[in-house]
Amino acid sequence: MEGFNVSYFMNGAAFMFFGYASFRLLTNKPRSRIQSILGMILAFWALLEFKDILLYFPSLKTERLVNSLLFVDGWAVAACSFYLLELIAPRWLNWRRVAVLFSPYIAFTIVYLCTFYSPVFPFYFGFILVYSLVIVLIVTFGARRYQRYIRNNYSYSEHIDVAWLKKATLILAICLMTWIYTSMHITGWGDAIYYLSSIVLWFVIIYYSAYQITVPMPNNLSGNLLATAPQEENENDCYTEQDNGFSHAFKEELQKVMEEQQLYLNPKLTVGDVANAIGTNRTYLSSYFNHQLNTTFYDYINNLRIEKASKKLLSVYPYTMNIDEIAECSGFNSTSTFRRAFLKNTGMTPLQYRKSIQE
Numbered sequence: 001m002e003g004f005n006v007s008y009f010m011n012g013a014a015f016m017f018f019g020y021a022s023f024r025l026l027t028n029k030p031r032s033r034i035q036s037i038l039g040m041i042l043a044f045w046a047l048l049e050f051k052d053i054l055l056y057f058p059s060l061k062t063e064r065l066v067n068s069l070l071f072v073d074g075w076a077v078a079a080c081s082f083y084l085l086e087l088i089a090p091r092w093l094n095w096r097r098v099a100v101l102f103s104p105y106i107a108f109t110i111v112y113l114c115t116f117y118s119p120v121f122p123f124y125f126g127f128i129l130v131y132s133l134v135i136v137l138i139v140t141f142g143a144r145r146y147q148r149y150i151r152n153n154y155s156y157s158e159h160i161d162v163a164w165l166k167k168a169t170l171i172l173a174i175c176l177m178t179w180i181y182t183s184m185h186i187t188g189w190g191d192a193i194y195y196l197s198s199i200v201l202w203f204v205i206i207y208y209s210a211y212q213i214t215v216p217m218p219n220n221l222s223g224n225l226l227a228t229a230p231q232e233e234n235e236n237d238c239y240t241e242q243d244n245g246f247s248h249a250f251k252e253e254l255q256k257v258m259e260e261q262q263l264y265l266n267p268k269l270t271v272g273d274v275a276n277a278i279g280t281n282r283t284y285l286s287s288y289f290n291h292q293l294n295t296t297f298y299d300y301i302n303n304l305r306i307e308k309a310s311k312k313l314l315s316v317y318p319y320t321m322n323i324d325e326i327a328e329c330s331g332f333n334s335t336s337t338f339r340r341a342f343l344k345n346t347g348m349t350p351l352q353y354r355k356s357i358q359e
Helices: 002-027 033-054 063-073 075-088 095-115 120-153 165-184 188-209 231-235 241-261 271-278 282-291 297-316 323-329 335-346 350-358
Strands: none
Touching (some): 002 033, 033 063, 033 075, 033 188, 063 075, 063 095, 063 120, 120 271, 241 271, 282 297, 297 350, 323 350
C-alpha cells in the first residue's frame, strides 16, 4: 500500500510539473518555434497525468477503460519523437509528417476500441519499441551531422549544439522501459519510478531547451544518414584537387585578413563572415578547412584565439586578469569552451599554463 501512496504523490507532482512548465512555455512571449512545440508536448503530458488521477476514482476504473487509456499513453512516445526531430532538423516537422508518424498509434487504438481484443497489446508494445529504436537511430546520426555542421560553420557552440541529447536519450529509454513494465505488471513503486523518470526526462529537456537556438541545417534528414553531411552539401563542396594551386595564395589571404581585422575576437563569428571578408563563398571556405587544413572552422578559430590572444594575455597580465576576463577578451563567449579549447591546444588548463610561465 505504501508503494501506491508514493505513486499517487508522484502522479500529482508530475501533473503539476507538466502543467506549470507547459503554461510558462506557451504564455512566454516572444517564444521560439522549438519552445512552442515543447510547450504543446508538455501540455499533452499534463493531460496524460490528469487522466491517471481520474482513474483513482473506483467508478471510473473499469478494465476496458484502463486498457483503452494505455493505448493513449503510448501516444506520448510519438510526442517525444516530434520534439527530437524538430531539434536536429529545424522546420522539417510539419502537420503532414506529424499525421504520418502519429497514424500507427491512432490505428492501434482504434483497433482495440472496436474489438477490445487483449492480444493487440503485445503488438502495440512491440511497435512502440521498434518505433523508439528507429527514432533513436535517426536522432543519433542526425545529431552527429548537426554537430558537424555547427563546427564547420560556427566558432561557438553555446546554446546551439545538441550534445546534451545523449543524456536525454538515456533517460528516455529508462522512462519507456519503466512504462512498458508497469503497463504489464502494475505496482505502486513501478508507477512511482515511471512518474519520477518522466519528470527528470523533461526537466533535463526544458533545462537545455530554455536558451536553445535552432540553427537551420538544410536537408539534415535526407540521403544516407550514415554520411557526415547531407548529400546536397557534399555535392556543393567546391574545393577539389585542381584547386591545390591556389591553396597557398588562399592561405595567405586568410591569414592576412585574420591578422589585420582580428576577426577571431568576434565571439559570434561564422564561416560566412570570414568568407565575405576574403571574397569567397561559405561552402568553399568550409571545404578548405576540412580538406586542406584537416580541421573545422570551429577548431581553427578557437586555436587562433588561444595563440593570438589568450596566451599573450596570460603572460602579460598574470595577476590582474582572471580566467573569465581572458576568455572574453580572446573572443570566447563561454569560459567552459575556453578551458576545453585551451586544454586541447596546449595540453594544459589556463591556470596550469599561467603557473608554467611564472616558474
